[in-house]
Amino acid sequence: MPDPADHERTVREAFTKQASDYAERSVLSDPEKIGRLIRATEPSSKARVLDVATGPGHVAFGFAAVCDEVVGVDITRAPLEIATERNQQRSSANIHFGQADAGNLPFATASFDIVVCRLAFHHLENPSLVLREMARVCRTGGTVAVADIVVSEFPERASYQNRFERLRDPSHVRALQRSELLALVTEQGIEITDVRSGTVVQNVAQWLDLAQTPEPRADTVRKLIEADAKHDLSGTRPFSEDGELYFTHRTAIVVGRRVRSESGTTE
Numbered sequence: 001m002p003d004p005a006d007h008e009r010t011v012r013e014a015f016t017k018q019a020s021d022y023a024e025r026s027v028l029s030d031p032e033k034i035g036r037l038i039r040a041t042e043p044s045s046k047a048r049v050l051d052v053a054t055g056p057g058h059v060a061f062g063f064a065a066v067c068d069e070v071v072g073v074d075i076t077r078a079p080l081e082i083a084t085e086r087n088q089q090r091s092s093a094n095i096h097f098g099q100a101d102a103g104n105l106p107f108a109t110a111s112f113d114i115v116v117c118r119l120a121f122h123h124l125e126n127p128s129l130v131l132r133e134m135a136r137v138c139r140t141g142g143t144v145a146v147a148d149i150v151v152s153e154f155p156e157r158a159s160y161q162n163r164f165e166r167l168r169d170p171s172h173v174r175a176l177q178r179s180e181l182l183a184l185v186t187e188q189g190i191e192i193t194d195v196r197s198g199t200v201v202q203n204v205a206q207w208l209d210l211a212q213t214p215e216p217r218a219d220t221v222r223k224l225i226e227a228d229a230k231h232d233l234s235g236t237r238p239f240s241e242d243g244e245l246y247f248t249h250r251t252a253i254v255v256g257r258r259v260r261s262e263s264g265t266t267e
Contacts, residue, residue: 028055028119033198034062037118040194040255041143043067047113052102052134053120057083057095063114064095071112073100102130110139121148122165122175128184135188138258144190147253149200150178152235161234164224169211178252189260196253204238204245 047067051060054072151158229238238247
């Protein structure tokens with residue numbers, strides 16, 4: 001059985017070397033997509049928000065513009081340093097960043113009104129544990145939201161995509177099927193109130209460069225995606241345009257209301 005400490009080390013290494021690029025030029029920084037997630041949670045101006053796996057803080061800063069207090073946590077120090085520096089430049093008094101394990105959040109039960117996690121679940125070895133922690137620290141009646149890439153509902157097609165995703169970035173564990181994500185959310189006493197689907201078209205060369213994927217792994221990834229373009233193996237619909245190779249990430253935002261407390265009662 002894989003050692004969780006080994007995977008944690010892999011995640012830290014991956015996001016330490018990728019920190020600057022993910023802060024500046026990845027889908028993480030797309031303001032339209034960040035705004036879409038924030039709007040989906042329907043935040044009150046008085047809300048206390050927790051952003052799990054905050055990275056360089058893009059989602060946290062988005063919430064800080066509309067909510068009273070925001071806390072962003074991540075397991076990796078490098079992106080947190082970027083987030084902290086940006087926060088100092090902005091002089092935002094209502095946002096705080098700290099290092100924490102998403103599977104063991106250092107917060108009291110029911111201490112947040114909104115708990116979110118964006119584009120991190122495919123890096124988790126135990127997403128159910130992280131969702132349980134997210135639900136625990138959310139007050140009953142509060143909002144929990146998860147946004148991530150999702151894969152085909154057909155296992156073989158899902159496995160094909162996850163194969164080239166892992167080759168590109170070893171910190172990738174497994175992108176979930178949308179049905180799996182919905183089931184995990186419901187199991188934690190969260191009543192789903194909204195599900196929003198989307199897509200992100202990825203330029204393969206830029207996507208590989210962002211993860212700093214070494215050759216020959218990058219070449220293997222390109223060949224897998226080229227085969228996918230010919231034989232429709234994953235549902236990511238690869239295509240070529242002007243000599244460049246592209247594919248499509250499918251995404252989902254799942255939003256729910258925390259209706260079951262730690263004692264098992266509902267509101």
